[in-house]
């Protein structure tokens with residue numbers, strides 16, 4: 106059997122970002138509207154700092170307004186809440202993202218639910234979760250949106266496909282399952298208590314791996330020709346690299362690529378699409394708040 110098609114998330118993301126840049130230019134010219142994204146980072150987690158820096162850079166490159174508020178690790182719950190309220194009240198801010206995880210003294214659920222749902226570009230607010238699950242217009246979490254953009258490009262119509270989402274987190278697994286259901290897939294959601302996970306995966310035309318376990322999904326778990334989307338980001342030791350580590354996904358890529366029809370790599374698959382979809386959500390949020398149609 107021939108090797109699976111490698112789904113180039115970087116290329117998809119570059120196209121999407123260029124499209125967003127064009128939309129932003131139209132919004133500025135026609136409506137004097139510059140979409141603005143504000144990111145709140147509490148503490149000094151190095152991985153979060155990298156994510157936040159990349160988000161800010163991408164936002165500016167798309168011609169949007171970008172602000173990052175870095176708050177000390179020992180910020181109180183009330184300090185973070187006050188920042189969210191300030192951003193809620195600022196009409197030049199259309200999207201608010203509070204980088205998770207937050208320090209223990211800050212109640213993450215309360216902070217996320219204090220964000221104006223229309224500015225909740227991460228789609229984590231309870232109202233947006235409810236809207237997504239009841240088929241209403243919602244802000245949808247960026248990673249599942251990115252996976253869906255790639256799936257539709259690769260497969261086209263998803264109607265009737267058997268899909269499995271391995272992982273049931275609120276930020277990836279559950280919204281991913283909701284989006285697949287919306288596209289008329291028959292969806293299985295698997296998790297750590299699922300019995301015979303390989304057999305469940307083998308029934309699927311679409312496998313989404315969002316677990317956080319390096320190379321867990323093997324080639325013999327994959328139905329021949331299935332489309333595999335690997336959300337996982339895991340750092341493993343690798344003495345052959347300069348840093349001594351490298352990133353891998355939740356899927357054993359080399360093994361699965363022998364069986365799958367198409368598969369995303371890690372890095373260069375879902376990751377770049379996540380940031381592009383954050384920009385996409387911010388443009389959508391800005392248009393809704395300003396009451397202007399989103400440019401084609």
Ligand code: NDP
Pocket residue numbers: 248271272273274275276277278295296297298299302315316317318336337338339375376379
């Ligand atoms: P969580 O830790 O919140 O959820 C992991 C899920 O995997 C849980 O539902 C858990 O089940 C399930 N799980 C754990 N072990 C097993 C197992 N052995 N068999 C089956 N299911 C298992 O992770 P996230 O959803 O936040 O993230 C998942 C991965 O995606 C991580 O590697 C993360 O870094 C990556 N990620 C990547 C993003 C990107 O932009 N590319 C964005 C967000 C996340 P249970 O509920 O039973 O505990």
